Amino acid sequence: MRLFDLHCDTLSEATDTGAALAENSLAIDLRRGRRYENWTQTFAAFLPDGLSVTDARRRCATLLDTAEDWRRACTEYRPVLTAADLRDETAICRALLSIENGGVLAADYTGLAALHCRGVRMVGMTWNGDNTWGCGCFGSDEGLTAAGEQAVRDLEALSIVVDVSHLNTCGFYQLEKLAKSPFVATHSNAAAVCPHPRNLTDEQFGIIRDRGGLVGLNLYGEHLGGWDFAAVQRHLEHFLSMDGERTVCFGTDLDGMTIPPTWNGIAIMQGLWQYLRDRGYPDTLLDAVFYENARAFFARVLENT
Ligand SMILES: [Zn+2]
Numbered sequence: 001m002r003l004f005d006l007h008c009d010t011l012s013e014a015t016d017t018g019a020a021l022a023e024n025s026l027a028i029d030l031r032r033g034r035r036y037e038n039w040t041q042t043f044a045a046f047l048p049d050g051l052s053v054t055d056a057r058r059r060c061a062t063l064l065d066t067a068e069d070w071r072r073a074c075t076e077y078r079p080v081l082t083a084a085d086l087r088d089e090t091a092i093c094r095a096l097l098s099i100e101n102g103g104v105l106a107a108d109y110t111g112l113a114a115l116h117c118r119g120v121r122m123v124g125m126t127w128n129g130d131n132t133w134g135c136g137c138f139g140s141d142e143g144l145t146a147a148g149e150q151a152v153r154d155l156e157a158l159s160i161v162v163d164v165s166h167l168n169t170c171g172f173y174q175l176e177k178l179a180k181s182p183f184v185a186t187h188s189n190a191a192a193v194c195p196h197p198r199n200l201t202d203e204q205f206g207i208i209r210d211r212g213g214l215v216g217l218n219l220y221g222e223h224l225g226g227w228d229f230a231a232v233q234r235h236l237e238h239f240l241s242m243d244g245e246r247t248v249c250f251g252t253d254l255d256g257m258t259i260p261p262t263w264n265g266i267a268i269m270q271g272l273w274q275y276l277r278d279r280g281y282p283d284t285l286l287d288a289v290f291y292e293n294a295r296a297f298f299a300r301v302l303e304n305t
Pocket residue numbers: 100165166187253256
């Protein structure tokens with residue numbers, strides 16, 4: 001099977017623990033990723049709320065340095081910078097870099113361009129609280145700030161994908177009016193199945209779908225309404241029932257939460273595939289959800305970079 005994961009926090013965890021990408025006790029390493037015929041992993045540089053601009057930029061640089069160390073240390077790790085990199089089948093892990101909580105950087109255009117140069121291809125507007133760009137789903141009820149609106153324009157001009165996971169509802173609708181390119185929710189589930197502030201309403205899902213974006217299901221039990229495959233299936237089924245077969249994919253959020261030890265990190269996705277297959281989902285649909293939807297989206301976005 002093939003796997004394209006839109007979100008994990010392994011970059012932060014590895015930076016703080018010194019864990020190697022080749023093999024580690026975190027949720028994601030090359031040893032376990034090797035089982036997938038094709039594996040593209042998004043590694044998020046997660047920046048917590050409340051950091052000063054200086055600290056946020058320093059932290060971001062440190063996390064991107066870790067990714068650069070991985071590139072130097074492992075020939076099996078290949079950064080995805082262009083559409084051609086997505087087609088490279090010699091690497092074990094094709095790696096996309098993203099930023100989670102871009103608004104703590106208070107980055108002007110120059111800053112975002114520098115991030116693009118360092119390999120960042122997707123940026124999440126907020127985390128749970130407020131930042132200089134807008135408000136997260138546990139922050140205040142305001143929408144995007146003027147800086148946040150400018151950031152959306154600047155990100156789009158650089159072909160950096162905008163990620164709305166964690167953004168509050170008001171900011172989402174503002175962004176929808178403003179955005180010219182498809183945008184994504186890398187790790188957000190269905191509010192209709194589990195009414196959690198981090199989950200997307202059907203209307204939000206429909207907007208992302210109609211604009212050609214992606215919604216990645218995460219494996220966090222509190223967002224799913226259970227820590228089991230049946231819960232994942234309920235969310236998947238709901239989005240599929242909304243004509244989401246080209247929209248829904250996975251953004252596991254591994255290493256962003258404590259998971260049951262039996263999951264064995266990223267290896268769990270193979271178990272999930274088998275579980276869904278045993279319940280009658282055809283291989284072509286599973287391949288679309290686990291891999292192809294995300295690959296096709298990024299192939300389009302990265303065509304011109
Ligand atoms: Zn997150």
